[in-house]
Amino acid sequence: MKILIVSDTHRKDGNLQWVMEQTKPFDMLIHLGDAEGSEYEIARWAGPGCELEMVLGNNDFFSHLERERDLMIGTYRALLTHGHYYNVSLSTEYLRREARERGFDIAMFGHTHRPFFEIDRQEGEKELILLNPGSLSYPRQEGRRPSYMIMEIGEDGKARFHQHYL
Template identity: 50%
Template sequence: MKVLIVSDSHGKNTNLDRVLEQVSPIDMLIHLGDLEGSEDYIEAVAEWPYELVSGNNDYFTDIEREKMITIGSYRVLLTHGHRQQVYCGTDMIKEWAKEKGADIVMFGHTHMPLIENDDDIIALNPGSISKPRQEGHIPTYMIMDLDRTGVAHFTLNYLK
């Protein structure tokens, strides 16, 4: 199973299109908030299941703020992260996710990519596909692949 994970597109769908061209086919898309209208675009073009959560800039939407989904054998908690103060680190969001029974927590908000695999929980932030803040300022996204045995593997990717 191949899952594309993006965040913080801020209504700029050109880079989302470019990512989809680079990684298709996919089995699922996850967008971790600050869509700013991209939800309508995703709904229009989606040829695969998708999961969306709202971010701090998604003012007029009924998209959920957080949700728990299952990918393979993993319980995955999706959120934007601003309510868990991710600018101050990942301790709070990882503890919150563990309390909810998650194996993986995916979030955005910081526009900085991150893969942490410790404390019995995996924390992922794909960065931003439209307004990156890490050194080099190249838009980023992640791919989650489940291998034949159901083990998840994560790769951070840069938009070409």
């Protein structure tokens, strides 16, 4: 299973369209918020055979998207959120704690426009994967390269993550 993970496109969709064309085929597209009204176009670009999961960002003012999603990706229980309700611009600690308390294996977020990937291992607890694909439109990390992430579930059922930059 191949999943394209993006965030913070802010209706500047040229890079997203290019990435979608370059990474096809994929089974699922996850958008972690701030599509700013491009939801229907993104669904059309993804096509009918692709599962689309999107959440509400802090700039999605007139959207009917959900604030967060709880879904299974293979054997992984994933929390999808934009992240602003968890103050991820300051720290991932609140999101990390909430994801652990609610039994998630993966917490995906956007909002910061900075790529982030961490496997949180605590003694006596299961691993928690935290990730942010960064932004395809307005990157804020050093070098300011637009970014996205690919998640692949192998035959062994294990997830592998690959960060990509334009």
